[in-house]
Amino acid sequence: MLLALFADIHANRQAFTACLANAREQGAEKIILLGDYVGYGADPDWTVGTVADLVDAGAVAILGNHDSAIGNPKVQMNAEAEAAIEWTRGQLDVAQRQFLAGLPMKHDEANLLFVHSEATRPEGWIYVTDTAVASRSMQSVAAHVTFCGHVHKPALYSLSVTGKMTTFVPTADVPVHLLPGRQWLAVLGSVGQPRDGNPAAAYGLYDTVKHQLTYCRVPYDVDGAARRIRDNGLPIWLADRLLAGR
Numbered sequence: 001m002l003l004a005l006f007a008d009i010h011a012n013r014q015a016f017t018a019c020l021a022n023a024r025e026q027g028a029e030k031i032i033l034l035g036d037y038v039g040y041g042a043d044p045d046w047t048v049g050t051v052a053d054l055v056d057a058g059a060v061a062i063l064g065n066h067d068s069a070i071g072n073p074k075v076q077m078n079a080e081a082e083a084a085i086e087w088t089r090g091q092l093d094v095a096q097r098q099f100l101a102g103l104p105m106k107h108d109e110a111n112l113l114f115v116h117s118e119a120t121r122p123e124g125w126i127y128v129t130d131t132a133v134a135s136r137s138m139q140s141v142a143a144h145v146t147f148c149g150h151v152h153k154p155a156l157y158s159l160s161v162t163g164k165m166t167t168f169v170p171t172a173d174v175p176v177h178l179l180p181g182r183q184w185l186a187v188l189g190s191v192g193q194p195r196d197g198n199p200a201a202a203y204g205l206y207d208t209v210k211h212q213l214t215y216c217r218v219p220y221d222v223d224g225a226a227r228r229i230r231d232n233g234l235p236i237w238l239a240d241r242l243l244a245g246r
Helices: 013-025 044-056 065-071 079-089 094-101 131-139 222-231 236-244
Strands: 002-006 030-033 106-109 112-115 145-148 155-159 165-168 183-187 201-207 212-218
Touching: 002 013, 013 044, 013 201, 013 212, 013 222, 030 044, 044 094, 065 079, 065 094, 079 236, 131 155, 131 165, 131 183, 145 201, 222 236
Parallel strands: 002 030, 112 145, 145 183
Antiparallel strands: 002 201, 106 112, 155 165, 155 183, 201 212
């Protein structure tokens, strides 16, 4: 089965639309959504509605920290993120808020684990940015592959049976064979707000038969997404960073 993996959409309608279309063109058979559907971007109502429709059609959706913040004002964020979340609360109806509140923290399926941040304490919203965190996360689970988002920068970690760690930044559109003799932790890039210097939207495709993971990049209407942010009175910085992929 070919899984399409989307993380950190952040209410970016233009980016999510482009990635969904690309995944369907590639023959994706199931959609996995790894959280942060809202925050930063200007189309949270459309995004949450689309995610809910995908779940109704068989997709899996996980809770992200920005999604959690909609109903929990105690979640700590920077000033721009808090401003976007406060604005977002006013854009979502009761059903959409309830949908976000009911999402699980993680999902296990066929020796795969899906989580927004990392596996040891998903509710802690820990960033997987180095081998120490990645190793601790992998050693806490039995899954062959853990998929997460939260970081907005693609990365791939592996752990051997002897405890040896490897890490690298994957090349877009080049399949990586996730060898069965190792554990793997795949940090997906962001659909709606990439931060690796490339403004193209990012998502992943995982072939469960070949055990191959492909990190995909998709050009989209970045100017249109940035314009929507400005037109809705959100912090200008949130629009400007889209253009630079930062």
